[in-house]
Each structure stands twice: as structure tokens, then as C-alpha cells.
Amino acid sequence: MDTRPSLDPAIAEVRLAVRAALAGLAPGDAVVVALSGGADSLALTAAAAFEAPKLGVRAVAVTVDHGLQQGSADAAALAADRAAALGIEARVVRVDVGADGGPEASARAARYAALAAEASAIDARAVLVGHTLDDQAETVLLGLARGSGAASLQGMAPAGELTSGIALLRPLLGVRRGITRAACLAQRVEPWEDPHNADRRFARVRVREAVLPVLEAELGPGIAEALARTALQLREDAAAFDEMIHETIEDIVEHAEAGISVSVAALAANPAALRHRIIRRVVAAEFGASLTRTQTLEVARLVTDWSGQGPIDLPGCRVRRAGGRLEFTAS
Structure with missing residues (x-):
């Protein structure tokens, strides 16, 4: 009889998702794991620390300190310490956030620029970020509110290009946020709670705390999964349209x-x-x-x-x- 302890289901689900994302890499390749210290990115980092060495891949956790709130440097250092305790190389990068496009957009632009720079510095093939199925559902609802058509309802792509030669991968896009929290708990790693994630000045926070719970209560469970499926179907439709457009343009456009x-x-x-x-x-x-x-x-x-x-x-x-x-x- 097998007496080995069974792997916690939440840990297994996150590791499986990360393993699939890393499958396209070769031994000797490197990846950057974006680590904020929150449950999603911490579970992602823990899974990468376990899966990457088995594939011969070098994984480096990078925490970006935006300097937008008191104690941000301490929070970034704590995230790096937790990554190191998980057995993964960890770095902290401090960035200056501009004012163009509002605080959320500016912070995001600065963060991705820093991640791209760190990836280039270690010749990484990809950057892994911890967006979950819940993030996807929120993105679709925000796109619906903007009313800018199917493109805004496609949500986030599982894989894309961050910059030339460096992929942006979202391994956890099919994983619920509750699973990442459960994975952290099972591994006894405590996530950092970003105060901005409870700041209702941000539309995404209002969607997370008010809109989605009301939809779940009034329409029944499974709303987040349905929104994520909608995004996937629209991305498939958009890919088909893109192919048709490319073929048509070649025939009807002249210089x-x-x-x-x-x-x-x-x-x-x-x-x-x-x-x-x-x-x-x-x-x-x-x-x-x-x-x-x-x-x-x-x-x-x-x-x-x-x-x-x-x-x-x-x-x-x-x-x-x-x-x-x-x-x-x-x-």
C-alpha cells in the first residue's frame, strides 16, 4: 500500500497549470516570475520553484516596488524573502510611476517595463504573471462596461508577447483565486494583502467586491467561469476574423x-x-x-x-x- 502523503489538490492544480506553461521551454532556458507577494503570484512562484528545475529551466522571481504606498519597500523585500525560502532566486526592482493614463495604467506600464528589462538581463524566454480566472471575469465585465465591442470582451490572452523575443504567459488563467489561496495555505506561505486590492476608488475592486458577488447571488454560481468561457470563445472568433481579414486585405488593398x-x-x-x-x-x-x-x-x-x-x-x-x-x- 502506498503510504506517501497525498498532494494537496490546490497545490496540484497550480503546479499542473505552471507545468503546461513551461512545456514549450528547453533545458537551459530562463523565465521571470512576476511576484507581488499576493496569493496569486505567491502560489505561481511556489509552483515555478517546484516545476522549473525538473525541466532544467532557471526561474527568477522579480518583485516590482512601485513606491506608491508607505511600506512598499518592506513588502517587496518580504515577497523576495518568501520566494527565496521556496528555493527560487529572487530580485526586487524599484520603479518610478508616472501620471499618464491614471495610476493603475501608469503602474502597470512601469511594472511590465521593469519585468521586460529583468527578463532581457537574464536572457529569459518568458515572463509568468499570476492572473487568475477571477481576474479574467473582472476584465470581461469591465470591457462590457466600456461598450467597445467584442475586442474589449476577449479578456486577457493565456500567452502573448511582452516584448521582442520575450513571451508573456498567464498559466493560472483557468484557476480560481480561491485555489491560489488554498495552495498558499497548504504550503504554509502567508501572502501579502495589498491595500489597493480593497480600495473602492478602483473600478476593478468594485467589480470584485460588489458586482460579481451580486451576479452570483442573483443568477446563481458559475458566473466567473461563464465570463471566462465567453472571453475564450471571443478570442477564437477574433483569431478567425484576423485570418479572414489578412487574406481579404491582400486581395483588395493597393499602394x-x-x-x-x-x-x-x-x-x-x-x-x-x-x-x-x-x-x-x-x-x-x-x-x-x-x-x-x-x-x-x-x-x-x-x-x-x-x-x-x-x-x-x-x-x-x-x-x-x-x-x-x-x-x-x-x-
Whole structure:
């Protein structure tokens, strides 16, 4: 009879998720694990400390001290100490947070820039962050509130590119927040409670503490999982659309003297959803600008409801109908 103690289910679930994320790495590769000290990132770090050596991968925990609250340096040092106790190399990086885009966006930009710099310094292939299924559900609800279409409901991708040659991986995107807390408890590592996570000035905190609990109470359990599934399905749809758009653009876009031109007949032959995405993609790719829905619809009217109206000024460019083509030129 096997008398070995059984592995706690929460620890097993987190380790399995991290093992899958590291599967694409080779012996000798390195990864950075983003460690805030909270339960999610601490459980992630513990799992990486266990799984990475088995694959011959070097894992380094990096804690970013944003300096936005009293005692932040002590909290960062404590997180690094806990990582070291788990058997993983640990570093602390202090960053200056600007004011562009609000405190949340500025802190996030500074954090990811620091993580990318640390990853480059150790020639890491990837950075692992601890976003959970609950974070995904909150992101989808916040996107729904913005009302900016399917793109804002896709949530966070399990894998993407942080910077050239360095992947951004979210191994715990299918793991509930309660599981990460249980994993920390089972391993007797105490997470740090960030005061900002209880500050209701932030929309995400209000979603976490008020909106999602009400939805669960009124509509029944499983709301977070349903929102996460929605994000995944929309990401799959978006990938299919992207492939269709890429193929279509190759056929209908031509370079013009001062920009590019697009066939009106070809645009008109496509469904509205695809037509609008083509218009936005053309402007983004050629002129580096993003169009609002109102601007997109105004351009689309040059295709579907043209009565001789003149050029339209857009961010970074101007578009006009000339015969059977839309001409986009730099403004």
C-alpha cells in the first residue's frame, strides 16, 4: 500500500497549470516570475520553484516596488524573502510611476517595463504573471462596461508577447483565486494583502467586491467561469476574423502615391462586421491610429451610402472616395 502523503489538490492544480506553461521551454532556458507577494503570484512562484528545475529551466522571481504606498519597500523585500525560502532566486526592482493614463495604467506600464528589462538581463524566454480566472471575469465585465465591442470582451490572452523575443504567459488563467489561496495555505506561505486590492476608488475592486458577488447571488454560481468561457470563445472568433481579414486585405488593398487605396466593390461585398474590421485594420497598420466606432461607420458610409460626400479627416490620415476606390492618405 502506498503510504506517501497525498498532494494537496490546490497545490496540484497550480503546479499542473505552471507545468503546461513551461512545456514549450528547453533545458537551459530562463523565465521571470512576476511576484507581488499576493496569493496569486505567491502560489505561481511556489509552483515555478517546484516545476522549473525538473525541466532544467532557471526561474527568477522579480518583485516590482512601485513606491506608491508607505511600506512598499518592506513588502517587496518580504515577497523576495518568501520566494527565496521556496528555493527560487529572487530580485526586487524599484520603479518610478508616472501620471499618464491614471495610476493603475501608469503602474502597470512601469511594472511590465521593469519585468521586460529583468527578463532581457537574464536572457529569459518568458515572463509568468499570476492572473487568475477571477481576474479574467473582472476584465470581461469591465470591457462590457466600456461598450467597445467584442475586442474589449476577449479578456486577457493565456500567452502573448511582452516584448521582442520575450513571451508573456498567464498559466493560472483557468484557476480560481480561491485555489491560489488554498495552495498558499497548504504550503504554509502567508501572502501579502495589498491595500489597493480593497480600495473602492478602483473600478476593478468594485467589480470584485460588489458586482460579481451580486451576479452570483442573483443568477446563481458559475458566473466567473461563464465570463471566462465567453472571453475564450471571443478570442477564437477574433483569431478567425484576423485570418479572414489578412487574406481579404491582400486581395483588395493597393499602394497609392501617398498612402493606400481599397476597392469599394470588394468592401461592399463583405458583411458589415468584416468590412468594419478591414477599415480599422487598414488605418491601424498604415497610419498607426485607432478608429472609434463612429469614425469607422462614417468611413463605411463612403462604401454603402455614398452620395458624393467629401473627404473625411481621421486620426493620422484622410480618406476619400475616388471612383471605385477608397483612398487613404497621411494627413
